[in-house]
Amino acid sequence: MRVLLSTYDSRGGVEPLLGLAVALQTLGAEALLCVPPDEEFAERAADFGVPLVFFGESVREMNSAVTTWSEEDVRRRLLGLIDAQFDTIAPAAQDCDALLSAGLVWTGAGARSVADKLGIPYIYASYHPSHLPSTHHQPPEYAGRGMPSTEFDNRVMWNLNAQNINSAFGPTLNRNRAKIGLPPVGHLREYAYTDRPWLASDPTLGPWPKPADLDVVQTGAWLLPDERPLPDDLLAFLDAGTPPVYVGFGSMPLLGANDIGRTAIEAVREQGRRTLLARGWAGLDLIDDRDDCFVCGEVNQQALFARVAAVVHHGGAGTTTTAARAGAPQLVVPQGADQVYWARRVTELGIGTACDGPAPPLRSLSVALQAILTPETRAWARDAAREMRADGAAGAAKLLVDAVSREKPPASV
Template identity: 45%
Template sequence: MRVLVSSAGTRGDVQPVLALAVQVRGLGHEVRLCVPPNFLDWVGGHGFDAVPMGVPMRAPRPGAAPVPVPDLITDQFDTLDTAVKGCDVVLGANAHQYAARSIAEREGVPYVNALYAPVALPSPEHAPPPAPGQAWEPGSRAGNERRWSDTRAAWNARALERVNHNRARLGLAGIDDVLRHNLTDRPWLAADATLGPAPATPGMDVTQTGAWLLPDPDPLPPPLQAFLDGGDPPVYVGFGSMPMPPDTGRILIDAARAAGRRVVLSQGWAELGPVDDGADCIAVGDVNQQALFPRVAVAVHHGGAGTTVAAARAGVPQVVVPIFSDQFYWAARVATLGIGTSVPPGVLSTGTLAAALHEALLPAVEERAGATAWEVSTDGAAVAARLLVAAAG
């Protein structure tokens, strides 16, 4: 059997499907992945057939000329139309899979859409993820339903014409609801049930598999290992692929120092760096969070689904500084579970972050974070792999 997996987005979108691919291969089947071009080497390095789709997902360089963005919807149709040959089942990861279901429909093979956060599922229990620059606010049931209706209208305004144009090229009938079409009536939720339980989804049959986690055997770099061994557990601060203001590094380091802690500063796409040559701070690039997080006192991060579950598995308290989309949901869940707190991005300062660190370091929070670690499932990718093989018949 051969599986086609389509993923669009940053590393946080691609890494879970790579974890799934590893498990499917372990069951004796082939996997072909369509991913943004800058992840080809990484995916190929794990031994998978990788096809470029879309544009590179990376931080723009200061002063670089704008890169022309093609019609990414049509690009998905064109790429998957070729990649699907010989495949027996198609899986698309996240809601922005405009072509995968149509390609599977044309080929007459099963299709599965998988989501990484409960807030991506239309539900009266929560508002939809906010647009960039907007915060996520809980609402009433009626208010949430109204906001989901507005969200569906926005998706249609943005994409319906192009999706139907490309479906017509395939000889398929038009659709009238892009979001619902992309999600399907039977989506999978690739999120841990303790951290992100599935909400009520009228008209949908949701299968929650657990989070798709990719084991990382890489050791920590020797300088980082020496830093960790040289004192008390530090504070980890990092925002992954999120853009951050230039003064963010100063705020993060000063806040950790105010809390009496050393700092491991993850540079990320914002290219954060030390503000002085103090021995209490070390800057790192991409490192193995599975090895690092058990060694830190607190993890300060943006609230990506992968980072949130990695910190929860390590039993480390969290301070979430959400920037957009599902990050606000994960910040709320961290607070609800009592395993940390959050700082809204608009009020991030040395003072607010230092106060959040003091709260996260309370014994009750540390105890709850440690207990929650035992509740987090680690076999979500294996569960999903078995279901995917079964779906292919």
């Protein structure tokens, strides 16, 4: 059995698919990943023997350049991701028994078109509840903007969301579908998500709201076991004093990154704590030569977060989940999209707090850090960690294998 797993996303969106691919390997199935052509994805996939097919532009280059592009540049590149589903993913899926797409709704619609043309099962997966339509929450583009949040208003916003998606991406999708003999799609989001999408988030950290207005299969988060040792110089810093506060913004490019890094270090110092700064895509760096700070590259967060006093981050699904599983108090500084949802969940669970992003002032960061660097928050975080599941990828892999097996005709005897 061979499954194609596809997404156009940064590290936080690719790694869960890699976790699912490894779980599929354990069941004797083969997984092929279709992801952006970023070198770090290839390195991680090679560690687990998972083959890759690249499509689209480098997501790192796109994230870094998007602030300088015109609206037409952004639109053209996003529409190009739909074309890539037909030009690149369609050939890659030829020998596959199923296709799973995660992330962007318009790439999901293209991926489902490929699956329909090939006559193979298609599944859409989201890493967070906020991207799936529900009267319990607003669409991501409205979150945090002071909009009303009654069930009626949320329904109106989701309807507007669907109209905007159809208008922006429908013509390109349907032009490509016509080329391969498929009829046009009228409701792109509904088509991409299907009537039974999967939700790859932990039920404790990111539950699907009830009563549900969409039939969602919540599998738990797709975790990739990380056995990499921490670098010797990082271990030496950790061993040299009290647990530091981790500050990192992952794949977010961050405008004014130097100012944000300086503010964070100063806020941590006000608490009498050491700082561990993750360079990330924003290129955060030290602000002086004092020995209470250390900067690291991409490392094993699963091992690292077990040794820090708190995690200050942007609120991506992957970082939020890893910090929560480690029982580390969190301070979320959301930069947009689903990060606003995770900031709210961290606060609601009592495992941390949040600051208004994207660049809160020193006083706000300092007060927020003071609030979470307490025994009470640490206790809440550890209690939540004990409730979280580690079997999401294994369960999803079994569901996927079972779904394909049901679709296949019985073997002849």
